Amino acid sequence: MQSVQFTDEDVGKSVVNGDGDEVGIISAVEHGTAYVDPDPGITTKITTALGWEDxxxxxxxxxxxxxxxxxxxxxxxLASNL
Structure with a gap:
């Protein structure tokens, strides 16, 4: 994919994994970076896969x-290799 520039219009969009399962939502966008609020049921799995555990x-x-x-x-x- 080409460069991704997120905007405030992206807030509230679902974030899905490569299998189409919802893993969270875009909770905020700051300076073109989207922030994901992960689904609490799978937080550990996703945060670990994306290197966010700390x-x-x-x-x-x-x-x-x-x-x-x-x-x-x-x-x-999300990319299917995550």
């Missing part, structure tokens, strides 16, 4: 550009 951020976790496969009007799909 991060504590009230807005959520920053979504790295290389983790994004596609962005649509309704969702952000």
């Amino acid at each position: 991060i504590d951020d009230e807005d959520g976790y920053p979504l790295q550009e290389e983790a994004v496969a596609t962005v649509t009007d309704d969702e952000v799909r």
Whole structure:
């Protein structure tokens, strides 16, 4: 995917994994970086897979550009290798 520039319009979009399972939502966007609020049921699995286990951020976790496969009007799909 080409460079991803998130905007405030992306707040509230579902974040789904490569299998289409919802793993969280975009909770905030700051300076083009989206922050994900992970689904509490799978927080440990996702945070570990994305290297966020030591991060504590009230807005959520920053979504790295290389983790994004596609962005649509309704969702952000993560790369299937996560």
